[in-house]
Amino acid sequence: MTQMQTHPPDQAIEEDGPPQAVSLDAVSKVFGHAGDATHALDRVTLDVARGEFVCLIGASGCGKSTLLNLVAGLDQPTSGTVMVRANRTSLMFQESALFPWLTVRGNVELALRLDGVPKSQRRGRVHELLELVHLEDFADKRPHELSGGMRQRTALARALAQESDVLLMDEPFGALDAMTRDLLHDELEALWTRTGLTVLFVTHNVREAVRLGNRVVLLTSRPGRIAEEYPVDSGRPRRIDSSQVAELAATITDRLREEVRRHGDPRS
Amino acid sequence: MATLEAELAGLDALELAVPPRRSRASRIWSATWPKLGAAAIALLFWQIVVWSGWKPEFLLPAPATVFKALFTNLGDYVSASATTLQRAVIGFAIAVVIGTFIGAVVTRSRVLRSAVGSMVTGLMTMPSIAWFPMAIVLFGLKESAILFVIVIGAAPSVANGFIAGVDNTPPVLIRAAHMLGAKGWTNFRHVVLPAALPTYIGGLKQGWAFAWRSLLAGELLVQIAGKSSLGRDLDTARQLPDFPAMYATMVVIFVIGVLVDSLVFGKAERAIRKRYGLIDAAAAD
Secondary structure (H helix, E strand, O other), rough: OOOOOOOOOOOOOOOOOOOEEEEEEEEEEEEEOOHHOOEEEEEEEEEEEOEEEEEEEEEOOOOHHHHHHHHOOOOHHHHHHHHEEOOOEEEEEEOOOOOOOOHHHHHHHHHHOOOOOOOHHHHHHHHHHHHHOHHHHOOOOOOHHHHHHHHHHHHHHHHOOOOOOEEEEEEEOOOOOOHHHHHHHHHHHHHHHHOEEEEEEEEOHHHHHHHHOOOEEEOOOOOOOOOEEEEOOOOOOOOOHHHHHHHHHHHHHHHHHHHHHHHOOOOO | OOHHHHHHHHHHHHHOOOOOOOOHHHHHHHEEEEEEEHHHHHHHHHHHHHHOOOOOOOOOOOOOHHHHHHHHHHHHHHHHHHHHHHHHHHHHHHHHHHHHHHHHHHHHHHHHHHHHHHHHHHHOOHHHHHHHHHHHHHHOOOOHHHHHHHHHHHHHHHHHHHHHHHHHHOHHHHHHHHHHOOOHHHHHHHHHHHHHHHHHHHHHHHHHHHHHHHHHHHHHHHHOOOOOOOOHHHHHHHOOOHHHHHHHHHHHHHHHHHHHHHHHHHHHHHHHHHHOOOOHHHOOO
């Protein structure tokens, strides 16, 4: 079921060191004990190349978020190994998780401050980061004064402030309206093309996964296993309503539904 | 990418359209009239009870008589209030320092939390008057006896407010702070403390109420020679008897309580809740 494969990223990367930014080798995660144990992940093996954009997709209970937590180092696997070859990882959540007492600028600046960036350099860096997500005019607003999309862009700027090479995203656009989401897809794609970040993106929206990823990894639910991997060949920038995206999304959706039906079958 | 930029800017502008704010005068008026109305209804009720002849008028004088007594001796009430408020502020300040320290220590350690946490709540349920015999035995009939009871009455609320504030921090913020590399003191200073602030202010507010109550009980019991205070005036007026003065003192105690609560703590609480986005900005004005 699991397969070891690495796909070359779209753009050139340095040739030194192994090409994988993230390697999971037979990773299992079990919550609870014996009788009522939940197998969130079962022997998952996955490599993410440097500079690659990988989308993880699956129905509820497939352990997508568990997998991200393992890569982020917020949790330890029950067995198997998680290797992250990066200076550090940053994580974006479905909720923006911005600090409500700080302004947009304050939130981004705190990330720099916690990183030990000297005060003299922070102001300029914050401005650059806010320009990157087109929020420089809203630097003095507080999170509750922003729309959901703007909050996520601030969270993105905060994540980028950490200058990590691996960006983990846990359904970051899940709570946004469709129009905002489409725009943020464009923005994230542009950013990724420019920076060469490695992105591991979790979603339950198949089209979103195909729209964004170099590769879409489909996980089964309870236990979470890798069911299938789909390389996405269409060029960039992509459109979510293009026929290529729609076609691959339909194939993946069929496979996902098959997976979901299996859980509704009382004999299984 | 110019299109993307323009589209994002357009969407931002559409989503942030805010309704125009009302004028300052109209906001102040709309915040004040319900309070004035409530005061008027309370006075009217008082007057009706007097008119009903339920008690003879020298025992329960009409509002007008009481306010007349209040304004003829206003100077005395001001100086008595000053003594009482000074005690309240000193006692409350000590309670804040001790309560915050206990709260901060307790939230740092799981063992301490289970050991001290429920005891703090237990202390809050203890009526302040029950501490006085002990305070008088330990400190004598002195200021320090009153201060002791204020501190022991108010500090648990402060500590509890702090602990609750830390406990109520949304887990996602803790995870976010962890991912940003916040640890130890830096995490405490930049994340834990500000996250706890709204609930902490609530604890301070409650602590003040406890302090004020304990203080007045204390001033009735522990009367220090030559020092006029609100609690002492209240007792003296009853013994003389000068009932209009007694009621006037009660009015002063009540008004100070209301003013401090709404002007100091209410204002601070609203400002913080507004800043944190915990209330509708329009409703906060």
